[in-house]
Amino acid sequence: MSSGQGPAVSVSIVIITKDTRELLEGCLRSVKKDPSLNTPATEIIIIDNASSDGTDSLVRQTFPDVIYIKNEVNAGFAAAVNRASRAAAGKYILFLNSDTLLIEGEVAKMVGIADGMHNLGIMGPQLVYGDLSAQRSVAFVPGLKGEIIPGSRRIKKKGTPDDVADVESLIGAAILVRKSAFDAIGGFDERFFFFLEETDLCVRMRAAGCRVVFYPAARVIHLQGKTVRKTWVRGRLEYNISLRKFIRKHHARPYSLAFDSVKFVKALMFIVFLPFLLLGERSRLRYLYYCKLVDWYFSGCPDNFGLRSQ
Numbered sequence: 001m002s003s004g005q006g007p008a009v010s011v012s013i014v015i016i017t018k019d020t021r022e023l024l025e026g027c028l029r030s031v032k033k034d035p036s037l038n039t040p041a042t043e044i045i046i047i048d049n050a051s052s053d054g055t056d057s058l059v060r061q062t063f064p065d066v067i068y069i070k071n072e073v074n075a076g077f078a079a080a081v082n083r084a085s086r087a088a089a090g091k092y093i094l095f096l097n098s099d100t101l102l103i104e105g106e107v108a109k110m111v112g113i114a115d116g117m118h119n120l121g122i123m124g125p126q127l128v129y130g131d132l133s134a135q136r137s138v139a140f141v142p143g144l145k146g147e148i149i150p151g152s153r154r155i156k157k158k159g160t161p162d163d164v165a166d167v168e169s170l171i172g173a174a175i176l177v178r179k180s181a182f183d184a185i186g187g188f189d190e191r192f193f194f195f196l197e198e199t200d201l202c203v204r205m206r207a208a209g210c211r212v213v214f215y216p217a218a219r220v221i222h223l224q225g226k227t228v229r230k231t232w233v234r235g236r237l238e239y240n241i242s243l244r245k246f247i248r249k250h251h252a253r254p255y256s257l258a259f260d261s262v263k264f265v266k267a268l269m270f271i272v273f274l275p276f277l278l279l280g281e282r283s284r285l286r287y288l289y290y291c292k293l294v295d296w297y298f299s300g301c302p303d304n305f306g307l308r309s310q
Contacts, residue, residue, distance in 0.1 A: 010041040010042070010090055010091045010092065010111065011037070011041065011042045011043075011090045011091070011092050011093075011094055011107070011111060012042075012043050012044075012045060012085075012088035012089060012090030012092070012093045012094070012179070013031060013037070013042065013043070013044045013045065013093075013094045013096060014045045014047060014081055014084045014085060014088060014093055014094065014095050014096070015027060015028070015044070015045070015046050015047070015096045015097075015098055016047050016049065016077060016080050016081055016084070016095075016096075016097065016098065017046060017047070017048050017049070017051060017055055017098040018048070018049040018050070018051055018074060019051045019052060019053045019055070020051075020053075020055075020098040020099065021051070021053045021054055021055045021058055023098045023099045023223065024046070024055060024058070024059075024098040025058055025062070026101060027096060027098050027099070027100055027101060027102075028044070028046075028059075028062075028063050028066070030100075030101040030102040030103075030221075031044060031102055032063075033102075033104060034102055034104045034105065034107065034108075035104070036104070036105055036107070036108040037102070037107060037108070042090075043067060043088070043089060043090065044063075044065075044066045044067065045066070045067040045068075045069065045084045045087060045088060046059055046066055046067065046068045046069065046084075047069050047071070047080045047081060047083060047084035048068065048069065048070040048071065049071050049073075049074040049075055049076070049080050050070070050071050050072060050073050050074045050075075051070075056068070056070060067087065069083060069084055069087065071083070074307075074308070076190070076192070076193035076194055076308070077188070077192070077193070077194045077197055078187075078188035078189060078190045078191075078192050078193070078197040079188075079190040081095060081187075081188060082187040082188055082190060085179070085182065085183075085187055088179060090179060091178070091179060091180075092111060092114060092176055092177065092178055092179060093176070093177045093179050093182060094107060094110075094174070094175075094176050094177075095172065095174070095175050095176075095177065096173070096174050096220075097172075097173045097174070097222070099173070099222065099223040099224070100173055100174050100220055100221060100222050100223070101130075101220070101221035101223070102220060102221075103219050103220065103221065106125060106218045106219050106220060107176075107218070109215075109217065109218045110123055110125060110176050110215060110218045111176070113164060113215055113218075114176060114178065117164075117211060117213070119209065119210055119211050120178050120181070120210065120211050120213065121177070121178060121181045121182075121202075121205035121206070121208070121210025121211055121212055122170060122175050122176070122177050122178075122181075122201070122202060122205055122210070122211075122212045122213070123164075123175065123176040123177075123213050123214075123215050124137055124138070124167075124170035124171065124174070124175050124176075124212075124213070124214050124215070125137065125174055125176075125215055125216075125218040125219055125220045126214075126215075126216040126217070126218065126219045126220075127171060127173055127174065127219075127220055127221075127222040127224075128219050128220070128221055128222070129221070129222070129223075129224070130221060130223065132219070132221075135222055135224060136171060137170065137171050137214060137216070138167045138168075138169070138170060138171070138214050139168070139169040139170065139171055139199060140168055140169065141168045141169055141199060141202075141203060141250075142196070142199070142243060142246065142247070143247075143251075143259075144255065144258060144259050144262065147259060147262050147263065147266075148262055163216070164213045164214070164215050165213060165214045165216075166211055166212065166213055166214075167202075167212055167213065167214045168202065168203075168206075168212070169198070169199045169202040169203070169212065170198060170202060170212065170214065171198070171222075172197070172198030172199075173220070173222045173224075174220040174222065175198060177201075178210070181205065181208070181210045182201075184208065185201075185204045185205060185208050187201075188200070188201055189201075189204075189249075191245055191249075192242050192245060192246070193238065193241070193242065193303070193306065193307065193308055194235075194238050194242065194306070194307055195238055195239045195241075195242040195243070196239070196242040196243060196245075196246045197242070199246065200246060200249070200250075203250065231307065232285060232289075233285065233288055233289045233292060234305075234306050234307050235306070235307060236289050236293075237289070237292060237293065237296060237305045237306045238305075238306025238307040238308075239306075240263070240293060240296070240306075241296075241301070241303060241305065241306050244256075244259075244260065244263075244301060247259045260297075263293075263297075264294070264297050267290045267293045267294050267297070268294060270286070270287070270290040271287070271290050271291060271294060292305065
């Protein structure tokens, strides 16, 4: 890792964690196994959102050369990674969830392509499952049309797997960001505690004239959902909290009010009709979620219905 009078750091790997010790260990070991990343031109920064599962002991004892920053409270994703980014010295920052595993040589492949793109803002790899099958890696910017007609917008696959494609937004489990562009737009918006902070970042990057691209030839394993599976209902509520903030930030008040109305009516409809389908655990969980979503709206849409208390 970077130290002394070595060459300038080119990549800072920033990993955020919150009580995911085992996943984090796997992620760190995958970084260590990649010889292209074990050079003075790479640094690893762990930003820990007040874990209580022994994460600090793991990092300090097993990975002593890693930069370890621990928040006293769970600050959320955006605020945490902004803090880590201020300590980053790399030309690029690779933001990773703790439930990711790197594949040897894939990050170097991304950096090689990024170096040839002077106006790059953000690059996303192809996220894959543990068996290397493809996972959704690109996202649309949410809006009223998609809420009214789910699935009305579909990602069209064009070109070959080696092509770099400009996209609206990326899934934030693994994204490579040019640090100068990231700093120029002020990093992540810390009003987003969790979810959609990467979408907001992509929107602002493109507005600033920087490219947001998907590079499917590079792959990163994503053990999708393992960090929020135990708190699924709260996680979905947190998504809605972020979604409402996103819509209100990027659209005028009439649009935002229409969006809220559609969400609220859909939730009420599910409460009315879903009981007839409560045949399994998943259906009961979804019913509980919609009940809490309606309660959230009636309570004035506060921030404390989601993951902040976890």
